[in-house]
Amino acid sequence: MAYITLDKKHFFNNLDIIAKLSYGKDKIALVLKDNAYGHGLREMAQMAQEYGITKAVVRLQEEAEIVADFFDYILVLADIPEDANEKIRYTINDLANIEKFPKGTKVEIKVNTGMNRNGIEMDELREAFEAIKKHGLQLEAVFTHHSCADEDACVFEQQNKNFAKIKEDARVLQKEFGMEKLRFHSCNSAALFQTKHFSEDMARVGIAAYGCMELPQSQEVQQLQSVLSVYAKKISTRHLHEGDCVGYGASYKADKSCIVGNYDFGYGDGFLRICSNQYVTPQGIKLLGRISMDNSSFLSDDRELLIFDDAREIAKAAQTISYEVLTSLKANLKRVVLE
Numbered sequence: 158m159a160y161i162t163l164d165k166k167h168f169f170n171n172l173d174i175i176a177k178l179s180y181g182k183d184k185i186a187l188v189l190k191d192n193a194y195g196h197g198l199r200e201m202a203q204m205a206q207e208y209g210i211t212k213a214v215v216r217l218q219e220e221a222e223i224v225a226d227f228f229d230y231i232l233v234l235a236d237i238p239e240d241a242n243e244k245i246r247y248t249i250n251d252l253a254n255i256e257k258f259p260k261g262t263k264v265e266i267k268v269n270t271g272m273n274r275n276g277i278e279m280d281e282l283r284e285a286f287e288a289i290k291k292h293g294l295q296l297e298a299v300f301t302h303h304s305c306a307d308e309d310a311c312v313f314e315q316q317n318k319n320f321a322k323i324k325e326d327a328r329v330l331q332k333e334f335g336m337e338k339l340r341f342h343s344c345n346s347a348a349l350f351q352t353k354h355f356s357e358d359m360a361r362v363g364i365a366a367y368g369c370m371e372l373p374q375s376q377e378v379q380q381l382q383s384v385l386s387v388y389a390k391k392i393s394t395r396h397l398h399e400g401d402c403v404g405y406g407a408s409y410k411a412d413k414s415c416i417v418g419n420y421d422f423g424y425g426d427g428f429l430r431i432c433s434n435q436y437v438t439p440q441g442i443k444l445l446g447r448i449s450m451d452n453s454s455f456l457s458d459d460r461e462l463l464i465f466d467d468a469r470e471i472a473k474a475a476q477t478i479s480y481e482v483l484t485s486l487k488a489n490l491k492r493v494v495l496e
């Protein structure tokens with residue numbers, strides 16, 4: 158069956174670069190949501206631990222439980238637990254949800270500074286503190302998320318300004334409510350790579366660690382190395398004559414006789430079907446016809462084929478982003494760690 162390789166050296170190289178920008182590996186919170194961006198949750202958690210990463214960010218309680226033994230701190234972005242947990246922190250995305258968390262839960266407030274997706278409004282901070290106190294939750298941090306760190310410098314600046322104000326307000330409220338000192342964080346990968354002198358308590362880094370960041374253009378970004386590759390195995394070989402067609406819809410027609418291999422990686426495995434008829438592998442091998450559920454045909458007779466070693470290449474062919482390419486990869490594909 159098609160399989161995935163994970164290059165540990167590349168991953169560690171990326172973490173070295175990120176740790177330099179964040180001034181220490183203890184400031185990195187590795188984002189492992191969605192099966193670690195398709196890389197494999199357990200595999201990436203284990204490698205991160207080996208490198209010395211102590212913090213992780215996931216979406217769900219279920220993911221947090223799977224990686225609980227690998228980290229000291231885990232932030233859950235969008236889930237509400239049944240019981241409080243020593244290691245796991247939960248995000249408050251909305252004032253109305255505060256009462257749903259069990260007493261004693263460690264929580265972090267997400268504040269909307271301009272993305273207008275999740276998070277309480279900037280002027281709801283006091284109300285959030287009141288509700289947290291009333292329900293006996295333990296507030297540890299206040300954070301925000303950037304919408305345009307890689308695209309629009311003005312919006313990025315404005316969100317930074319808004320968050321600076323939130324920090325001031327939160328420090329005042331923390332004293333007033335007699336709470337412990339709060340932590341603050343706002344950077345995703347793009348924001349961290351745009352920030353000159355990083356000074357927050359941690360950065361939530363996903364795509365940069367996986368080596369598939371597109372922007373911002375900088376020397377550091379260019380030194381990142383893609384961690385994940387996909388290989389497919391040949392199921393059958395066929396000799397085509399001029400005029401023979403390949404696959405559903407007969408959309409590829411051979412203009413001369415050739416050998417075509419059919420490989421076991423299709424859209425059911427996460428090969429975006431829009432790449433049909435228009436993708437060329439890193440070794441220059443052409444994809445022929447439409448991608449099927451479990452198969453795709455290439456102008457190759459090799460027993461095994463490298464489909465891609467950098468999700469950005471597929472993203473280009475599919476007019477999407479590396480995040481979608483990676484998270485489309487199914488969890489049942491075998492992951493092999495290359496030492």
Ligand SMILES: *Cc1c(COP(=O)(O)O)cnc(C)c1O
Pocket residue numbers: 188190234302344345346347361362363364365
């Ligand atoms: C996914 C996510 C991140 C990581 O973003 P990258 O661009 O992959 O670094 C950080 N913070 C939050 C809240 C996220 O949802």
